[in-house]
Amino acid sequence: MQWNPVKWKLHWQILAALILAGLAGMMWDQETTFLGLNLVAACRFVGQLFLNALRMIVVPLIVSTIVSGMIGLGSERNFGRMGLKTLVYYTVTGLLAILVGLLLVNVIQPGTVDVATAQRMIDQAEDPQAILSAVEGRSGTDIVEIFIRLIPSNVILAATDEGNLLGVIFFSLLFGFFITRLPERPRRFQVDFWNSAMEVMMRMADFIIAFAPIGVFALVTPKLVTFGYELLAAVSLFFLTVMAGLLFHFLVTLPLILFIVGRVNPLKHFSAMASALLTAFSTASSVSTLPVTLDCVEDNAGVSNRVASFTLPLGATVNMDGTALYECVVVIFIAQFYAVTDPNFSMTFATQFSVVLMALLTSVGVAGIPSASLVAIAVILGAVGLPLEYIGIVLVVDRILDMCRTAVNVFSDSVGAVVIGRSEGEENYYPAR
Numbered sequence: 001m002q003w004n005p006v007k008w009k010l011h012w013q014i015l016a017a018l019i020l021a022g023l024a025g026m027m028w029d030q031e032t033t034f035l036g037l038n039l040v041a042a043c044r045f046v047g048q049l050f051l052n053a054l055r056m057i058v059v060p061l062i063v064s065t066i067v068s069g070m071i072g073l074g075s076e077r078n079f080g081r082m083g084l085k086t087l088v089y090y091t092v093t094g095l096l097a098i099l100v101g102l103l104l105v106n107v108i109q110p111g112t113v114d115v116a117t118a119q120r121m122i123d124q125a126e127d128p129q130a131i132l133s134a135v136e137g138r139s140g141t142d143i144v145e146i147f148i149r150l151i152p153s154n155v156i157l158a159a160t161d162e163g164n165l166l167g168v169i170f171f172s173l174l175f176g177f178f179i180t181r182l183p184e185r186p187r188r189f190q191v192d193f194w195n196s197a198m199e200v201m202m203r204m205a206d207f208i209i210a211f212a213p214i215g216v217f218a219l220v221t222p223k224l225v226t227f228g229y230e231l232l233a234a235v236s237l238f239f240l241t242v243m244a245g246l247l248f249h250f251l252v253t254l255p256l257i258l259f260i261v262g263r264v265n266p267l268k269h270f271s272a273m274a275s276a277l278l279t280a281f282s283t284a285s286s287v288s289t290l291p292v293t294l295d296c297v298e299d300n301a302g303v304s305n306r307v308a309s310f311t312l313p314l315g316a317t318v319n320m321d322g323t324a325l326y327e328c329v330v331v332i333f334i335a336q337f338y339a340v341t342d343p344n345f346s347m348t349f350a351t352q353f354s355v356v357l358m359a360l361l362t363s364v365g366v367a368g369i370p371s372a373s374l375v376a377i378a379v380i381l382g383a384v385g386l387p388l389e390y391i392g393i394v395l396v397v398d399r400i401l402d403m404c405r406t407a408v409n410v411f412s413d414s415v416g417a418v419v420i421g422r423s424e425g426e427e428n429y430y431p432a433r
Contacts, residue, residue: 017213018220025224032225040225043218050215051391053208055378059159061205062362062379063172064198065318070176071191085423086311089416090319091360096253097408098359101245101325102332102352108244110237111336169361216395223393238333239397243404245325250408254321254415262419268430272300273414280410284402286316289410297417302429307421315413322405322412323373324363331355331380334390351384358383373402 008016024039032039105111152158152167159168179190255266276296280289293312297303332355335347347355362376377391418429 013213017217021217021220024221028225040222043221047218061201064201067172067176067194068198085420093321094324094360097249097321097325098328098356100248101328104241104245105329105332108241110241111333242329246404246408262422277407280407281403284406286409290316297414302431303417303421308417311417319413320363320409322408324359326405327359327377330377330394
């Protein structure tokens with residue numbers, strides 16, 4: 001590895017930022033200054049800029065990605081049946097992953113720390129009482145409100161309201177679907193426009209994520225300075241909760257789908273996908289891994305190019321099982337801190353239902369690039385009235401979890417290709433090499 005940090009890969013830069021944040025947390029206090037500048041306040045300022053940048057791209061990123069994905073599903077009319085199977089597979093596996101995460105985070109309770117630690121964390125949020133009052137009084141009737149927000153009366157206003165991104169997502173799904181029903185000339189224009197718009201947004205997201213090391217340092221350091229290293233104990237339990245969920249989905253749920261629905265030996269598929277899984281873990285990007293995934297699925301698993309070329313590129317953008325699980329656990333983990341110190345706050349069934357629905361829908365709108373799930377988490381936190389600033393807590397372990405959940409995402413894509421291929425009558429999978 002070169003000794004010029006600017007040329008390091010992103011994961012090394014973030015690791016270095018975390019190490020520096022750890023050192024700063026030990027050496028600084030609330031009054032530490034440099035050239036007359038309060039360093040903790042400066043970190044909070046930079047961290048807020050990073051969070052604002054994530055907020056800035058929420059709507060255009062989700063809209064362009066979902067519309068492009070729907071165009072990909074419907075542009076080839078001969079693939080209508082396969083498109084329906086693909087959507088069903090993505091929905092079912094995503095929902096299963098989220099439910100596993102929801103069960104584990106409620107059983108393990110990683111956010112339930114001692115009152116003193118939780119109170120110091122809440123004190124760092126901007127106007128925590130306003131946040132608590134925003135969610136006070138939620139009940140089962142909120143389920144009806146969720147579906148009302150799903151169909152907004154004004155999509156433009158919905159796009160400016162962080163709490164109503166469900167409406168934007170639903171509109172984008174419909175918009176992308178009906179683009180495929182246009183005559184050839186206007187359809188070609190729309191396809192080119194939305195594909196290029198998605199490419200622009202992915203490059204913007206790449207640009208913002210390039211500043212993630214600075215953002216990580218700026219968000220983590222004030223937390224460590226303010227409430228010390230007891231925070232790491234709570235985050236370690238959160239880390240183990242997410243890892244347990246990912247491993248269960250990776251080693252139990254998806255292999256069972258392969259065995260029962262695809263009628264293939266899961267061990268053969270693990271062997272066939274080894275290169276793609278290692279690449280996904282290294283790059284933390286489903287899109288970057290796509291060429292290797294296609295090679296493994298076609299050459300090692302024996303899936304036809306007809307199926308692989310349709311399901312895998314779409315899956316790299318919209319099939320995010322690991323990401324959906326992670327989003328759900330993060331939101332419930334953050335919410336559990338409030339329940340420790342405020343008896344009026346609780347994650348009701350209705351609120352947790354909205355988290356499940358938002359995690360499933362926003363995971364579709366997350367591009368397959370490193371750390372893009374932070375955007376979706378910001379959407380869900382805003383929707384349920386929780387402070388965006390607490391994202392800084394989970395950023396301590398976000399990189400390694402990003403690598404793990406990307407491997408799960410890619411594996412789910414490959415399982416989908418095999419299952420859909422077998423449902424289309426394909427045989428002779430996993431040829432001897």
